Amino acid sequence: MIKIPIKILIVDDEKDFVEMFSLRLKKQGEKVSTAYNGKDALKVLETVPIDVVILDIRMPGMDGIDTLKQIKTLHPIVEVILLTGHGSTETAVEGMKLGAFDYLMKPADFKDINVKLENARKRKDEQEERIRQAEARLLLRRSGDF
């Protein structure tokens, strides 16, 4: 089976973590971009097509949650998996209410990561498909109007 690479953006201020994690994902064939803060992450999203963002939510500043909000407003179709070294599952659950697809606690099990990445990508594909169909219907109806 040919693997279709998932286009991933890793956002975390722990540079060593980003480096090793992206090497690992690349090695298994994903397309990985990286950012060390929320602002840079949004810049990357402007220019590079991304399926899934893996986003670290830091507890104190809550800027991870802010970044999540921004991503979901500006790029609603992109799926976000939250990664947390801090805080409890509660923060993560709150994140999911704000539209995150799922969450993982650091250090995460690589198998878990892969399952969640795959599911996130699947959901994004389905969403895109639904949008395409909706657009097609819209087009059809419009053309029917004439």
Added chain:
Amino acid sequence: MDRVYDDKIRLLLVDDEEGFRRTISKRLAKRGMIPVQASDGEECLGILKTTPMDVVVLDVKMPGISGIDTLRLIKQEFENIQVILLTGNVAVSDGIDGIKSGAFDYLTKPVEIDHLVNKIKQAFEIIQLEKEKQKERGYREKLEKKMIDTERLVSLGTMSTGIAHEINNPLAIINESAGFMKQVISSPEMSMFSQKDALLLGIEKIEKSIKRARKITHELLGHVKKQDSQFSQANLKALLYETLGLLKREIKNKQININWEIDPKKNMVWSDPYQLRQVMMNLLSNAIHALGENGSITLSTRETSEDIILEIKDDGIGIPKENLGKIFDPFFTTKPFDEGTGLGLFVAHKILSGLGCKIDVTSTVGKGTCFQIRLPKYDKSNE
């Protein structure tokens, strides 16, 4: 002071002269004090062994054991008893010796009865004061110990979550690095490398150790309270159901029966559902762990005027008496290191105290264990 008060003083009068004893006793009785009588030191000590006394009025000059020696023996054995000495007119030095040996005071014969009564009352007051002080001291000691315990737990809790935070990030880096190395070594280019298996074995150990450390940090973080932890109406049955969903696999593997005895009318509580779920998770996974195949877990609720009591009961191995006092301590576990961290109940207890709930446990070895959680009932006025 009134008679009732004087009645309470348990008084022993010791004098070898029977006539003197009788007169003094009669006069004391008129003032509401009825003394027990003894004719010498030996009899006095014998009575004290069987009958508790507050004040002893003791003649110094007696045949047999002298008054002063009797006093010393009394003070040695009964530190709470106060002794008033009666000395002859000429022997003031006896009185002074007596005070040095711990007498409350001394009176010279012939005794003025009101004077004696006053002294007895003073001695009794001293005893009461002493008792109060002792009680207070005991109380303070207990309180201090309790405060130290709580403080210890709180600071331990804060510190341990802090450490857990700080450790998770480097742990994640180690994890990804080891994982990456494994990928590299397993790639086809490395197939000819003769030491490959040795390296993989080493990496496997690293990964196993990361998992072990992660178990600890994750359990510690389980009770980090979100700043705006929200109280709301919470449905116990629904929460239990969700939690059991997360434990599905274990329940199926061991074929565990879940008995639902939850009355839908006694089911709504006012609490933080997220944190409650965490508590349920910790208690249920312990219950599952304590059960063999085909064991059962019974979930039930009871109601008092203000609270709902949730019971999580298993018919598993039970907890030995000597462990019951320790199970809520951090890191207390009877499980092998890769199965238990000893943090589950510590965290559950911490969460529940934070929520103003109480947790109790009863257990019999070989029969099973029952955890009871007392939760504030939901009523509309909560909102």
